[in-house]
Amino acid sequence: MRRHLNTIYVTTxxxxVRKxxxxxxxxxEAQELGRAPLHMLSGLICFSRAGASPAALAACAEAGICVSFLEPNGRFxxxxxxxxxxxxxxxxxQYRSADDGGxxxxIVRGIVAAKTANQRAVVRRALRDHGETLTDEACGALARAETRLSDVVRRVLxxxxxxxxxxxxGEAAQVYFAVFTHLIRAEEFSFxxxxxxPPLDPVNALLSFLYAMLGHDCRSALEGVGLDPQVGFLHADRPGRASLALDLMEEFRPILADRLVLSLINRRQLTSRxxxxxxxxAVRLTDDARKTVLVAYQERKKDELVHPFLNEKVTLGLVPHIQAQLLARHLRGDLDGYPAFIWK
Structure with a gap:
C-alpha cells in the first residue's frame, strides 16, 4: 500500500525554497519557515511569487515530487x-481505449455514476444530520434533488x-448546485x-481553490502509476488540459472539496472577512484564510474509511492513488472493469 505522503504549500x-x-x-526574509524530508513529500505547491533554487527543483525531480506554481486564487x-x-x-x-467507444x-459510465451518487450522498447527509433545523422549503428542495439525482444515476447506468x-x-451538476445554498447554514454566505x-462570490472562490488542490493530487496520482494525465475519457482532449486528471477528480469533488467547503463555512472557521x-x-481568499483551508484540506485527507472495492481501511487522501492504480490495472487488462469510487 502506498504511504500517505505530505504536500508542502508555500503561501508566503x-x-x-532551497535544498x-x-x-x-x-x-x-532570511528566516526559516519550515523544513521537511524529501522522502516524506509527494508535492510542492507554490502560490503567488514564491521561488525555488535549481538544487531544490533538481532534488524534487529526482525524488518524483511534483512542483506546481499557482496564483493566489488557485489558478494553475x-x-x-x-x-x-x-x-x-x-x-x-490508455490511448487505444480513449479512441475506442466500446x-x-x-469507464465514463462508472465515473459519472459515482460522481452523481456522491453528490446525492452529500444531499442525503444534510437531510439526515440537519433535517430538523432546515426550513420546509429547504427540506423539500433537497428531497426533490435527491430523487432527481437517483434518476440520473439510473439513466447513466x-x-x-x-x-x-x-x-x-451536466444535468446532475445543475440539480446539485441548484440546492447547494440549502446546505449552507451560515447566514452571511449564500450561493x-x-x-x-473568475469566482464571483466566497463559496465559489472556496470551491475553485479546493478543486485546484484536488486536481493537483489527482494528476500526481495518475503520473505515479504511469498514466498520461492529458488523455481522458469523460473530458475531451484539449491542448493544455489534463483531461484524465479531471476525469479522476470528478468522483472526489463532492467528498473532498464540496463537503470541506460546507464544513469550513458551517462551523464558522471562515467568515465573510x-x-x-x-x-x-473576482473573489479570492485572504492569505490567512488560504492557510486555514490548506490545513483543513490536509486534515481531511487523513480521515479513514473502508474502500468499497478493496474492502480495506485507507485514508481519504490515498483514495485518488488507489483509483489511479485500479484504472491502470483495468487498462492493462488485469481488471474486467474500472470500479469507480462511491462514498458511503
Whole structure:
C-alpha cells in the first residue's frame, strides 16, 4: 500500500525554497519557515511569487515530487516534473481505449455514476444530520434533488454514449448546485450559481481553490502509476488540459472539496472577512484564510474509511492513488472493469 505522503504549500509572498541535505527548506526574509524530508513529500505547491533554487527543483525531480506554481486564487500557472514513470505499453493501452467507444463508455459510465451518487450522498447527509433545523422549503428542495439525482444515476447506468453521458453529468451538476445554498447554514454566505473564471462570490472562490488542490493530487496520482494525465475519457482532449486528471477528480469533488467547503463555512472557521473582492468582481481568499483551508484540506485527507472495492481501511487522501492504480490495472487488462469510487 502506498504511504500517505505530505504536500508542502508555500503561501508566503516572495518565499524561497532551497535544498539542505535531504530536506526542503522554506524561508522568507532570511528566516526559516519550515523544513521537511524529501522522502516524506509527494508535492510542492507554490502560490503567488514564491521561488525555488535549481538544487531544490533538481532534488524534487529526482525524488518524483511534483512542483506546481499557482496564483493566489488557485489558478494553475506552471508545473515541473521529472522523468515520467510507468511504461509505454500502459500508455498505448490508455490511448487505444480513449479512441475506442466500446472501451471508453464503461469507464465514463462508472465515473459519472459515482460522481452523481456522491453528490446525492452529500444531499442525503444534510437531510439526515440537519433535517430538523432546515426550513420546509429547504427540506423539500433537497428531497426533490435527491430523487432527481437517483434518476440520473439510473439513466447513466443504462446509457452507452459518451456524449449523452456528458449531458447527464451536466444535468446532475445543475440539480446539485441548484440546492447547494440549502446546505449552507451560515447566514452571511449564500450561493446561487457556479462561477469559475473568475469566482464571483466566497463559496465559489472556496470551491475553485479546493478543486485546484484536488486536481493537483489527482494528476500526481495518475503520473505515479504511469498514466498520461492529458488523455481522458469523460473530458475531451484539449491542448493544455489534463483531461484524465479531471476525469479522476470528478468522483472526489463532492467528498473532498464540496463537503470541506460546507464544513469550513458551517462551523464558522471562515467568515465573510476572509475574502477579498478584486477589481472586475473576482473573489479570492485572504492569505490567512488560504492557510486555514490548506490545513483543513490536509486534515481531511487523513480521515479513514473502508474502500468499497478493496474492502480495506485507507485514508481519504490515498483514495485518488488507489483509483489511479485500479484504472491502470483495468487498462492493462488485469481488471474486467474500472470500479469507480462511491462514498458511503
Amino acid at each position: 509572498e516572495n518565499a524561497w 539542505d541535505g535531504e530536506n526542503l527548506v522554506v524561508e522568507a 500557472l506552471a508545473r515541473m516534473e521529472g522523468a515520467r514513470s510507468g511504461n509505454v505499453l500502459l500508455r498505448r493501452g 472501451r471508453s463508455v464503461p 443504462l446509457n452507452d454514449s459518451v456524449a449523452l453521458l456528458r449531458g447527464l453529468e 446561487s450559481v457556479r462561477s469559475r473564471r 476572509d475574502f477579498v473582492i478584486e477589481e472586475g468582481g
